Amino acid sequence: MASGIAAEAAAPLPATRRRSTRRRFVRRKSWIAFLMALPLIALIGALVVYPAFYSLYLAMLNKGMEHFVGLGNFSFLFRRDLFWMVVKQSVIFAVSAVIFKALIGFVVAHFVHNIPAKGQRKWRGMLLVPWVIPPAMSTLAWFWLFDPSYSAFNWVLSRIGLHGVPWLGDPLWARFSVILVNVWYGAPFFLIMYLAALKSVPEQLYEAAAIDGANWWQKIWYVTLPMMRNIIAITVLFSLIVTFANFDIVRILTNGGPIDQTHVFATWAFQLGIEGGDLPLGACVSLFMFPILGVAAYFILRDINRRGNEA
Amino acid sequence: MAQVNLRKIVKDYDDVPAVRGIDLDIADKEFVVLVGPSGCGKTTTLRMIAGLEDITDGEILIGGDLVNDVPPKDRDIAMVFQNYALYPHMTVHENMSFGLRLKKVPKDEIQRRVKAVAGILGIGELLERKPKQLSGGQRQRVAMGRAIVRNPKVFLFDEPLSNLDAKLRVHMRTEIKKVHQKVRTTTVYVTHDQVEAMTLADRVVVMNAGLIEQVGTPHELYHSPATIFVAGFIGSPAMNMMRCGLEESAGALRLRLHGDISLPVPAERVARYRSHVGKANLLLGLRPEHLTETRAQTLPGQAPFDVTVEVTEPLGMETLVFFSLNGGEVCARTNPSANLQPGKRAPLLADLRYMHLIDEASGRVL
Known part of the structure; x- marks a missing residue:
């Protein structure tokens, strides 16, 4: 030293x-x-x-990726109807799927919450199954369920005397089907998040509300929902991002068809970029998810910091 | 009129009895405190009055109406919870007015009532704050305010002070008493703290193991406990229980505490105790303040005896003196000027006019 x-x-x-x-x-x-x-x-x-x-x-290169074209790809996209159709379809797909996932998750979480503790694990486990199976696998199973001639759905319909439905063949039904499968796959995530949130609401708040004169609906509106606001905002945002970027379900069920009516950003970008050989245009399409999600994230997360943890 | 009547109330949780049949009549405007050790069924009883627990058997009447199957919201009661249960996402004003808003009370009426109650409780400046911005004592006031604005038939308090520090607890105790004197609503108050029970109550209900041990004014419970449980539970330091034998000689009765200590039973008690002479399992119950240093003048009914002091605890205005008797510890409250020293023999004075003779087998005070 x-x-x-x-x-x-x-x-x-x-x-x-x-x-x-x-x-x-x-x-x-x-x-x-x-x-x-x-x-x-x-x-x-x-x-x-x-x-x-x-x-x-x-996204700013030409198709052959040889020279810089600036915003050329973007202006090209803006002039195509199909692009605006994909924007519309992506928004419909993501927003309606997230709303139904959240609603179903919220309702089922209440049911599970009210099951006595002993049986609850079993139900929780079973209800999580759709979320645990790799979606590529489960979507294949759905693909078979939707088959127009040999499937379970149309068989049941014919048994009760109704016409079969062209689940994946008709644009409207195809949209419905991809949303249905996405809801089926994603609702358990909301279920488990909302169940955890429900369990963290102190029982005494409900007792206080009961004494204050609230009925069950008022308890949900004035106690449960405000107490779950932050977790609802975060799950909705997270799910919106994931659903917007969804690829596998649409790819396997409809591959964007019929006549490109069910394309979302990811599947269309894949089709243009990888299958169509125009990588810059594909990149350009996939970039459009960013501003839309950016705006959504701003509005959803705006109040979380301000609210913080009020308890 | 909002009296509360409990008729043979029973509550079992999956065959485990919590409340085992209690009868209680609470008068209009009365402040009744349920007190007892943990698990005695006091909180369960309160929650049954609130309607938060189903009752297994019996009847509950509020204001003369049977409310067994009436949900909490229709019982016209208000409750203050142990951890306040304030809605964390609402301001103080919203918390207090929540019940009124649900009842669709006109806005200006709500405004007026919240303001008035906030004034009584001194929380007028806090109305726009959220609960997390309040201290424990302030939250406590808001919880009380939420109960008071609704102007219910009955107030229910579930250990409302147990989350506060000792100093604030004493302060809020006084506040609650003041509020009750102003508002004058029938109140049922649960606590495990016997000091709280004694200071607040018009009548105290001592509960133990799902049953009522005794109902009475604080004074009655303190000076004439009915059972060994009440005798031991009420009062701090607790009443001394000394094993003793009751002997008769020449028409007078004597309590034999120990080989060489034998105290005379006051003449006015002789008739009452004569039939218990020779009984086994007798205890002499004597509060520490009735065991003192010897005085210049010994009154009839007081008897001096010598003990070996083991420990002294000077508290300033009095000194607690501990000694052993028949293997049990006994506490005496002495004047500090008596200056009793540990390890030394000292004379003490037992004031047997305030003695209790307890049959340990039945648990009754004779």
Whole structure:
């Protein structure tokens, strides 16, 4: 120790300054924190930031990816009716699926919440099954259920004397079907989130409300919903993002058909970019999800910070 | 008129009895405190009056009407919960007015009532705050305010002070008493704290193991407990229970506490106790304040005896003196100027005019 100090004292001035600078640098906690986070930052940079900017760059190339065309791809898309149809279809698909997922999740969560604790695990497990099966597999099963001639659905309909429905053949029914499968797949996520939220509402608030004169509907409106506001906002946003970007269900059930009527951004981008060989145009389509989700996220998350945890 | 009547109330939780048949009549405007140790059924009883628990058997009447199957919202009661149960997403004003808004009371009427009650409770400046911005004592006031604005037939309090620190608890106790004197509504109050029970109640109901041990004014419970449980539960430090034998000689009765300690039973009690002479399992119950240092003048009914002091606890205005008798610990309250020292023999004075003779087998005070 003493010799160290002696050596330091003996060293020429610039070296001392350099060393003390290094020491000061190491002593600053924020730098150490940054260094420790660096691997993760690098990973995110490589896997998120770089692809994002690359797709932005890609969207501004011509089909052969030889020269820069600026916003040419975008203006080309704006002039096509099919693009606006896909925008409309994506919004209908995502918004209606999320609404039904949230509604069904909310209602079923109440049912499960009221099952005595002993039987609850079993029901919870069973109700989670749609969410646990890989959607590519379960969608194939749905594909068979929707088959016009050999499927269970149309068989049941014919048994009760009704005409079979062209589940995937008619644009309207095809839209209904992809939304139905998406709701079936996604509702358990809402169920489990809302169940957890319900369990965190203190029982005494309901008792206080009961004494204050609230009926069951008023208890839901004035106690349950306000207490669950934040979790509802976050789940809806999360599900909106995932549903907007949905690929597998539409791809397997209808592949965008009939006549491109069920395409969403992801499937259309895939068709244009990978199957159609126009990568820049595909990238351009997929980029459109970003501003739409950005606006949704702003409105949904706006109040969460302000509300915070009121309990 | 809002009297509350309980008739043979029973509550079982899956065959486990919580309340085992209690009868209680609470008069209009009366402040009744249910007190007892944890698990004695006091909170269950309160929740049954509120309608938050079904009753297994018996009848509950509020204002003369049978309310067994009436839901809480139609019983015209208000309850203050142990952890306040304020709606965290509503302001104080919204919390207090919630019940009135549900009843569709006109807005200006709500405004007027909330303001008036906030004035009584001193929370007028807090009306726009959310519960999390309030201290424990303020939340407590808001919870009371929420109950008072509704102007119900009956107030129910479920251990409302147990989440407050000791100093605030004493303060809020006084506040509750003041509010009751102003508002004058029938009140049922549950606590495990016997000091709270004694200070607040018009009448105290001591409960134990799902049954009522005794109902009476604080004074009655303190000076004439009916059972060994009440004798031991009410009063702090607790009443001394000393094993003793009752002997008769020449028409007078004597309590033999220990080989060499024998105290005379006051003449006015002789007739009452004569039939118990020679009985086994007798206890002498004597409160610490009736065991003191010897005085210059000994009145009839007071008897001096010598003990070896083991521990002294000076409290300032009095000194608690502990000694052993028949293997049990006994506490005496002495004047600090008597200056009794641990380890030394000292004379004490037993004031047997306030004695209780207890049959340990039946648990009754004789």
